[in-house]
Amino acid sequence: METYETLLAAVTTPDGGLPVTDPATGEVIGRAPERGPDDLERAVTAASAAQPAWEALGHEERSRLLNAAADAVDRSAEALAHLVTREQGKPLNGPGSRFEAGGVAAWLRTAAATPLEPERVLDDESGQATLSYRAAGLVGAIGPWNWPALIASWQLGPALRMGNAVVMKPSEHTPLSVLALAEIVNQVLPEGVLTVLSGSGDLGAAMTAHPAFDKIMFTGSTRTGQAIVRSSAANLPRLTLELGGNDPGIVLPDADPAAIAEDLFWGAFINTGQTCAALKRLYVPEALHDDVVDALADVAARMPMGPGTSEDNVLGPLTTTDQFHIVDKLVEQARAAGGRFVLGGDPDRDAPGNFYPTTLVTGLPPDAPLVVEEQFGPALPIIAYTDLDDALSQANALDVGLGASVWSSDVERARQVAARIEAGTVWINKHGTVHPMVPFGGVKGSGYGLEFGAEGLKAVGVPQVIAT
Ligand code: NDP
Numbered sequence: 001m002e003t004y005e006t007l008l009a010a011v012t013t014p015d016g017g018l019p020v021t022d023p024a025t026g027e028v029i030g031r032a033p034e035r036g037p038d039d040l041e042r043a044v045t046a047a048s049a050a051q052p053a054w055e056a057l058g059h060e061e062r063s064r065l066l067n068a069a070a071d072a073v074d075r076s077a078e079a080l081a082h083l084v085t086r087e088q089g090k091p092l093n094g095p096g097s098r099f100e101a102g103g104v105a106a107w108l109r110t111a112a113a114t115p116l117e118p119e120r121v122l123d124d125e126s127g128q129a130t131l132s133y134r135a136a137g138l139v140g141a142i143g144p145w146n147w148p149a150l151i152a153s154w155q156l157g158p159a160l161r162m163g164n165a166v167v168m169k170p171s172e173h174t175p176l177s178v179l180a181l182a183e184i185v186n187q188v189l190p191e192g193v194l195t196v197l198s199g200s201g202d203l204g205a206a207m208t209a210h211p212a213f214d215k216i217m218f219t220g221s222t223r224t225g226q227a228i229v230r231s232s233a234a235n236l237p238r239l240t241l242e243l244g245g246n247d248p249g250i251v252l253p254d255a256d257p258a259a260i261a262e263d264l265f266w267g268a269f270i271n272t273g274q275t276c277a278a279l280k281r282l283y284v285p286e287a288l289h290d291d292v293v294d295a296l297a298d299v300a301a302r303m304p305m306g307p308g309t310s311e312d313n314v315l316g317p318l319t320t321t322d323q324f325h326i327v328d329k330l331v332e333q334a335r336a337a338g339g340r341f342v343l344g345g346d347p348d349r350d351a352p353g354n355f356y357p358t359t360l361v362t363g364l365p366p367d368a369p370l371v372v373e374e375q376f377g378p379a380l381p382i383i384a385y386t387d388l389d390d391a392l393s394q395a396n397a398l399d400v401g402l403g404a405s406v407w408s409s410d411v412e413r414a415r416q417v418a419a420r421i422e423a424g425t426v427w428i429n430k431h432g433t434v435h436p437m438v439p440f441g442g443v444k445g446s447g448y449g450l451e452f453g454a455e456g457l458k459a460v461g462v463p464q465v466i467a468t
Contacts, residue, residue: 267431
């Protein structure tokens with residue numbers, strides 16, 4: 001049975017390498033190997049050599065091995081969760097790192113189980129045509145620091161199921177969780193099929209410009225997504241870009257504030273707000289405004305924040321000091337714009353760790369930076385509206401469109417409103433609840449390409465039509 005200590009020792013280097021800090025304390029918990037261009041060449045060579053045999057195994061055998069990999073994750077789940085907590089900050093409990101480790105196994109199992117049958121697209125007197133998907137070949141995956149192990153599983157599960165080999169580059173802030181995940185799943189995978197290269201600097205750019213990659217998957221900022229489009233242009237690998245957003249939630253006048261408050265809270269504050277599809281601005285009818293704000297503040301006030309290793313906490317620190325400063329600046333701009341602080345907005349900037357308190361702000365103008373820029377942290381602006389069309393136009397005004405939500409006691413009415421929102425997913429009476437069978441992806445500046453379910457498998461394959 002793996003422990004946190006044995007898993008950490010397996011993925012850290014004794015000296016040199018990238019220091020990885022615990023965001024709750026600032027303590028260096030280990031050092032990740034710092035890989036460079038030679039390591040990338042070696043990984044590409046090994047992956048290219050291993051891929052044909054992996055593809056030749058067929059869907060059934062690859063699915064069996066992915067299920068065995070999920071079993072291995074389950075056996076090491078507690079150690080992996082502990083590592084995610086120490087490196088990324090989210091608490092063990094609540095929708096935290098134990099939830100993340102469980103999600104990794106669930107996503108691997110679903111990638112193994114999802115059927116993908118050839119599709120007969122023409123069958124008449126003029127002929128027959130069938131559309132099916134082959135492996136793309138070599139997949140390069142670049143991941144973020146907010147859900148490092150879970151998002152790695154979103155990338156590697158479907159890619160491996162489809163018969164690809166994968167070279168993965170984790171965020172420099174959270175490389176250990178992804179190295180640990182590879183250490184665990186490589187107990188059952190053939191050599192060379194999955195390699196994780198930790199590093200910083202130019203490694204990501206070197207991967208996306210490398211001609212060996214047939215597919216690049218990236219989850220992170222819009223700015224880096226745009227750089228990937230540019231650096232991959234010469235080779236034209238297929239791209240899946242999941243670039244975050246600024247998800248709106250719209251409460252309709254018939255919603256019950258007490259009934260929706262807890263789901264609103266977790267929609268916005270899961271992982272201390274550091275989630276691509278978190279609720280990042282909330283539009284509430286004028287008449288319900290105070291009741292929604294009070295109900296949300298009641299829930300927020302009973303959610304303890306502190307070091308994630310304590311079993312009592314359900315909210316942790318921000319993962320990086322940069323992210324702390326982004327949130328701090330947006331909140332201070334909100335104060336200057338006349339925002340009213342219902343809760344929070346008063347971080348202890350001298351205390352150890354990147355803790356930013358849960359913050360609720362009302363009374364902001366629609367163009368306040370906290371409303372129109374992605375905060376990626378625990379500060380939610382709540383904006384009153386009197387006219388639903390106006391709320392919808394504010395919701396649609398930004399150049400991103402990952403998720404959104406509509407909150408109502410009348411689901412049919414909510415569906416009609418949902419259809420008017422420019423977002424890849426619109427949830428009703430919940431927010432950000434991704435599911436491994438349900439396609440997920442953004443529109444506008446939130447990127448393109450779908451993940452999860454059969455569509456996610458197709459996105460890491462290449463289509464082939466056979467016509468007679
Ligand atoms: P980024 O999202 O900008 O991504 C940094 C990663 O991308 C690193 O691994 C880096 O590798 C790689 N990279 C950089 N340039 C290139 C390139 N040209 N081609 C390929 N890869 C490249 O990370 P940040 O930590 O800077 O986060 C910034 C913001 O992104 C956050 O404030 C937040 O708003 C958002 N974000 C969104 C997430 C989401 O889930 N969608 C998750 C995390 C953050 P290397 O170091 O080798 O250059």
